[in-house]
Amino acid sequence: MTVLVENKKDTRVSLINIFLDSTGIQRFLDDDDVTEIIINRPNEIITEGSKGWQFYESKGANNKDLLDLLVAINNYNDGASALNAKNPIKSLVMPNGERLQVIIPPACELDCISLTIRKPSLKRFTIQDYIKSGRFANVKIAGRATTELSETQKKLKALYLNYTTDGAHFEPFLQACVDARLNILIVGGTGSGKTTFAKTIADMFPSDRRIITIEDVHEMELPLHKNHVHLFYKEGGVKSRQLIESAMRMKPDHIFLAELRGDEAWSYIEALNTGHEGSVTTIHANNTYASFSRLVNIIKQSPVGLTLEESFIAKTVKTTIDVILFFNHTYCTECFYEPEEKNKLLSLL
Incomplete structure (x- = not known):
C-alpha cells in the first residue's frame, strides 16, 4: 500500500512539473533571486526579487494550462474539495515547499486566475551577517508610546x-x-x-x-x-x-x-x-x-x-x-x- 501511495505521489509531482514548465513558471522557481511569483491575469508573470517587481510575457500562462496546473497541485495536496466556482479559494503547498495562494472566478475577475507563489528561503544567516550588512545600523530604541507628535x-x-x-x-x-x-x-x-x-x-x-x-x-x-x-x-x-x-x-x-x-x-x-x-x-x-x-x-x-x-x-x-x-x-x-x-x-x- 505504501508503494502505491508513493507512486501516486510521484505521478502527481511529474504532472505538476510538466505544467510548471509549460506555463513558464519553472524558470522563476529556479531563479534564486526571485522570492515571489505572481499571476494576476493570463499570459503575464510578475516576480519580486532584488530588483523589485518585474513583469514578463508568458504565452504558456494561459487560463487552461494554469487551471490544469492548479488542479494537479490541489490533487497533490489531497484536496478534499475541488477547485471550482463553489470553492474558488485555495491555500496549497507545492512539492518543493513553496506556498501557493489561488483565487479563481467568481471570487476574482472573469477570465482571470490569481496565483501567488511564495518561495521558502533556503539561506541561513549568522547574527554577524546581519550586522555586517547594515541591517542593525538604524535601530531605534523603542519606548512606551507618548502623546508627543512624531x-x-x-x-x-x-x-x-x-x-x-x-x-x-x-x-x-x-x-x-x-x-x-x-x-x-x-x-x-x-x-x-x-x-x-x-x-x-x-x-x-x-x-x-x-x-x-x-x-x-x-x-x-x-x-x-x-x-x-x-x-x-x-x-x-x-x-x-x-x-x-x-x-x-x-x-x-x-x-x-x-x-x-x-x-x-x-x-x-x-x-x-x-x-x-x-x-x-x-x-x-x-x-x-x-x-x-x-x-x-x-x-x-x-x-x-x-x-x-x-x-x-x-x-x-x-x-x-x-x-x-x-x-x-x-x-x-x-x-x-x-x-x-x-x-x-x-x-x-
Whole structure:
C-alpha cells in the first residue's frame, strides 16, 4: 500500500512539473533571486526579487494550462474539495515547499486566475551577517508610546491646518497622508460620492504598488496600477472576510475594501495592524465622529465582536483609522485628523 501511495505521489509531482514548465513558471522557481511569483491575469508573470517587481510575457500562462496546473497541485495536496466556482479559494503547498495562494472566478475577475507563489528561503544567516550588512545600523530604541507628535505627524498637522478657502490645501495634505501610509475612511450616505472619491485617493498611490481590492460590485478600477487584483464577494457565496484573509497571503502593498458593513470589519482592522497599513475604505455614517461608533457597532455585532470588549474594539478602531472624510452629495463637508488623540490612546496601552 505504501508503494502505491508513493507512486501516486510521484505521478502527481511529474504532472505538476510538466505544467510548471509549460506555463513558464519553472524558470522563476529556479531563479534564486526571485522570492515571489505572481499571476494576476493570463499570459503575464510578475516576480519580486532584488530588483523589485518585474513583469514578463508568458504565452504558456494561459487560463487552461494554469487551471490544469492548479488542479494537479490541489490533487497533490489531497484536496478534499475541488477547485471550482463553489470553492474558488485555495491555500496549497507545492512539492518543493513553496506556498501557493489561488483565487479563481467568481471570487476574482472573469477570465482571470490569481496565483501567488511564495518561495521558502533556503539561506541561513549568522547574527554577524546581519550586522555586517547594515541591517542593525538604524535601530531605534523603542519606548512606551507618548502623546508627543512624531515629525511626520507634525508635518501632516501643519498641512491639515493650512486652511485655504478653496480647499486647495487638501491636495498636499491627502498626498502626504498617502505617502505616510495612513488609513483613510470615507464616510457618507448612499449616493454621496464615497466610491468615486475613493478612486481619486487610489490614483494618488505610487504606481509600482501592488493593490488588492475587495468589492461586491466592481467599481474600483485601477488604471494607474498594473500590479493589481480585484476580488469579489457575494451573498450566499464567498464572504468578504474570506477574501481579506486570502488577500493577506497575496503579497499586497495595500488592501482596499469597498465598504465596511459586516463581520469583515474586524478582519480588515486586523489587516491594517499587521503590516498592510495605507488603505482606503468607506462606511455609511452621518458625520466623521459618528463613523467611529458606527464601526464599533458593526464589529460588536459580528461573531468575533461578541467575544471582544467594546472598549477594546473602540480603542483599536480609533488608533487604526487616521483620516476621515465626510461627503454629502459629492461635496466634502468634514475632515477628521487628530493624531494627538491617537497618541494619547496608544500611550495608555
